[in-house]
Amino acid sequence: MSGASTPVSGEILSAAAKRLGGQQSQRGGGGGGGMRLEDEIQVTVQIAEIIARQRYIMSLCKALMAFGAPTHRLEEYMQMTAKVLEVDSQFLYFPGCMIMSFDDPSTRTTEVKLVRVAQGINLQKLANTHRIYKNVVHDVIGVEEAIQELQEIQNKPPRFNKWIVVLVYGLASATVGPFAFNARPIDMPIIFFNGCLLGLMQQVLAPKSALYSNVFEVTAAVLTSFLARAFGSIPKAMVDGKRQWLFCFSAIAQSSIALILPGFLVLCSSLELQSHQIVAGSIRIVYAIVYSLFLGYGITVGTTIYGLMDGSAVSDIQCPKAGAFKNPYVQRFPFVALMTVWLLIINQGKWKQLPVMTTIAMAGYITNYFSTKRLGSNSQVANTVGAFTIGIMGNLYSRLWHGHAATAILPAIFVLVPSGLAASGSLITGVASADQIRHNISTPGSTSQPGAGLSTNSSVWTLAVGMVQVAIGITVGLFIAALVVYPYGKRRSGLFSF
Template identity: 55%
Template sequence: MLYGAPTHRLEEYMKMTSRVLEIDGQYLYIPGCMIVSFGDATTHTSEMHLVRVVQGVNLGKLHDVHTIYKEVVHDMIGVEEAMTRLEVLIKAKLLYPAWCCVIMFGLSSAFVAPFAFGGRWIDMPIAFLLGCVVGFLQLIVAPRSDVYTNVFEITAAVFVSFAGRAFGSINRDLFCFAAVTQGALALILPGYIILCGALELQSKNIVAGAVRMFYAVIYSLFLSLGITLGAAVYGWMDHNATSDTTCPTALSPWYRFIFVPAFTLGLALINQAKPRQLPPMIFIAGGGYVVSYFANKHFSEASEVASAIGALVIGILGNLYSRIGHGLAFAAMLPAIFVMVPSGLAAQGSLVAGITTADEILSNKSVTTTVSGTVTATVTATSTATATSALSSTASIWGVGISMIEVSIGIVVGLFMATLVVYPFGKKRSGLFTF
């Protein structure tokens, strides 16, 4: 849980380990916590433990943990040696320091803007600066302040939206508001949370899946509210602010196949991947994106179908890497999934829909009339147009969460189909450490 194992497989891992170690154990996983019960058949008693941990992602340490788990399950090492190695692993420092990850955060934001959100060369430096600010807030400021952690998403979205609209308003054809804003926020999208929730629901883990799904939707609403507030504040200051949600021009589609490996590399380094893990991660992410890109040409009205096809390729490549190369499939596929989520959202254009709501907030002016020359009355418009405006505002706020659920469900279907293709009968001696 600490290093980002696939949560819908955790109970399976523990049952398999208990079987190998000949322990009578029962396990129940809920988000951020696992309840463990050890039974004793001779005394008819049981011992219960509550393991709580803040879930994170560390691809390098996750690979090491999986190696230890695999060696224990296959009787290659004993429990005492495994515990010693785990203690050393937990105390080990991060592979890349926080300041390096902040720079990678900015570079990844710059690389994702062109291939996912239609950005151009001139938009990349702005996306890099805003991405560095978001990375600094997430990796350095938030861990040091519990109070700020609670409002990180909103403050980051407000700042990025405000600054992005400010740059986009300098010259309508110079900077692209949509590409800059979405690129800077792409790395804090709750796509991984929704993906885990959908995987848990698909695995019939209803409690954990429903809790995680609901949290991810509320998280998406926080981001949407932040984008709306930032755009509205700048629109209040500048009446000539841009309202374009698309870029006037875009780079050649062939440049996308350069930026996808660069973005995958940045994501892997941010999530502490080891150098030897990088080649398969980049290859799998590139293969999945190429298939998803061309599938989206044929299924432009149903982005979840293109996501499912891309995820099927990612899952097959990742599971073949695990089966043939004996690597960790989950860690190899995770950066590729992070590439799929912003691409799917960009196909639906829901992330910057909040700017429409911001314009409606500023244009909702009361009408002042004079009655009999002495009485001033403020008349609030209640026409059908106003009702339609309110409905569209609500739809734009909910749009991010709904779009992310649609994309994630498509990805989940593709991943489960890929696992079925490569492992039609499962694995006998160890749990499926994969999606």
């Protein structure tokens, strides 16, 4: 947080107390000096209270941004808090920072503060921050106590060790494979290995090197897609004159990067644009699209490199039927419940919220699954139906049982994103361009025809477009659900949900 330096309110109050004690010891002298000193002390105490309220607003904003609060409602939370605390202020949110101006009508001055935070997700700390926010808004605790509690939350170490999170990355990647990308049991150990590799790069290597963190997404996509095509190209016995493969290339490639898909990023940008926050939404959606292009580029490069090394590399983007799960429901529903457990650990959630998270995620996925079967390739409508179910259940959990809707809904949204992308088939389209490049190199005298690069460009763009389509479907469903459960909003504390 930056801005003009202000004394801590406790120091001001202690100074005022000393002056008051001095005044009482000298009261025998009489005169108007005592009254003037009392007025001065009263003004000092009032200033200390105002500064404490401003410090609380800045601390609350910092915590909400750092722990994954709904970004399209951040300005609303700040305005609600300022209104309750009687602080004359205005707020402007940009991705990663909040600009605050505190006005003083008596002196006609304005103090501008900039709160800048690296945004992340921590479901346990987010729920605790929301509890403090509600307690202050409803006059249960004072701002000084709230500031101290927020400081304790921010200084608390993560609930789960990063090496546990790396292991869970592998488990989550293996779990997402069957229900989102038709992975078979034989593919899951390979997906687990790739997922652990991804977790190691994100949790251990990227924080240690600022330079590597800039290229983390591309290197992760290149490495995992290269390994996926390498394992997928292991041949099996011939059946009816057709070569069979031991592992499913497309399931391994897609499941391995499912946890770094920018689903939450695109969803936040869509929610901001839907809420008419043009500046924040536009900035974030452009970044999310470019991020998706990086991932699509990485998949294309990884598959192309292995295709150049192995002339008989696999090009099938459908998983073979042999060895697949016999029952489609067994293949999907138990793994969705397991995925919720892994998402809770990755996002540092509370165990007591697991039953609610699992119920909401299962309900959202089941409605999405049957809607997709009914509507076919139109996955946007299916995503809207799934998100509407999630939103209704999450908001009812908040309204009837006074639970925390945002943390309960988030894992369910993370389950919907890879499912929607799998339905649109946008993740694995880089194989066609990889085969085209190999054909151009292996065929003597072949030259690029006009428009030959079109398929490469379109394959990279397909992932970005698919991400936006999925997010738009989820956004509409969440907004309609919030409207149904809270038709007039929440008057005092603001709606703490997506």
